[in-house]
Amino acid sequence: MxxxxxxxxxxxxxxxxxxxxxxxxxATDNTSLPLFIPGNDGLAEEVTRGYFINHVSLIVSNITASRQWYSDVLGMRHVFTFQMTKQLSIMYMAHAQGGRNGTGFQTGDELIRDKNNLAGMVEFLENKVPNHFQSKYRxxxxxxxxxxxxxxxxxxxxxxxxxxxxxxxxxxxxxxxxxxxxxxxxxxxxxxxxxxxxxxxxxxxxxxxxxxxxxxxxxxxxxxxxxxxxxxxxxxxxxxxxxx
Known part of the structure; x- marks a missing residue:
């Protein structure tokens, strides 16, 4: 096949x-597939003004390896890492300038300052599994x-x-x-x-x-x-x- x-x-x-x-x-006039339906929504509710997707979160097996890959391959910047326990850490990475990598440089402090005003960030969560689960690589x-x-x-x-x-x-x-x-x-x-x-x-x-x-x-x-x-x-x- x-x-x-x-x-x-x-x-x-x-x-x-x-x-x-x-x-x-x-294709919107078609009566057969594939059909393309363009968006024509009206104004969103006023209460949602300012809403936007800030980040997605991934559970990773090695937060250090993830930081290197997302930096080397995608050009993302390390915003911060927060180690909460010996097992649990979170890390944020972002493209500068609001989510698009450009020529302007932003320091880590500036990225942290702007964290809740950035789009397209990735949060990484590493939770080291107990010893009896170590063989189950995530x-x-x-x-x-x-x-x-x-x-x-x-x-x-x-x-x-x-x-x-x-x-x-x-x-x-x-x-x-x-x-x-x-x-x-x-x-x-x-x-x-x-x-x-x-x-x-x-x-x-x-x-x-x-x-x-x-x-x-x-x-x-x-x-x-x-x-x-x-x-x-x-x-x-x-x-x-x-x-x-």
Missing amino acids: HLRILALLPLFLQPILSCNHANMAR KFNPTAQNTFSHMGLIVPDLAVAQARFDALGVNIIKRANELDVTPSEANTMFASAWGYGDLHDPQTQKDVEEALPAIMQIGFKGFIIIADPDGNVFEVQSLVPSAL
Whole structure:
């Protein structure tokens, strides 16, 4: 079944290469899938003025290794680490300038000062397990039952970013302009992050095949998928999108 999917990919390329926001918008008039529904919400309740997503929190196996990876690979800055007990520590990391890395430098004190006015931060929580659990190394294992899918990373240039990831030895789950849904371990990771089950299962392959035209339409083939040391998945997109 998966060979059939790969054979079908060229059939999807021509309409996808011409995909743009206008084409997607016109899909709202379609009566068949895929359907694109643009947002048209009115004003939010006044009481929610000032609300924004400040951070996500990840449980990690080694807070030091996480700090190095998120700094070296993503360019995030260490805001602070707070060791609460011998077992429990939390750490915040952020991109400066409100969540976008720019040319302006912010000291650690300035990042701490602005912590509750920053977006896109990551909080890391390390809770060292008791001795009788030490053999159970903590690792994110994406499955179709998980509610956490992935985080999104924007980069100026995907090709440059991918070359850099290679040089740094980053675990690249999916490369730019490649799309393979055969049941390998790497493909299973990003398929599970999309809520799909076992890629060896014929029904799962059928479900993926049905979704492929829409997956291609949003530009997913061009994305890069990477994983951090604990297996948490990042979907890497270009600042200037080629599709939706």
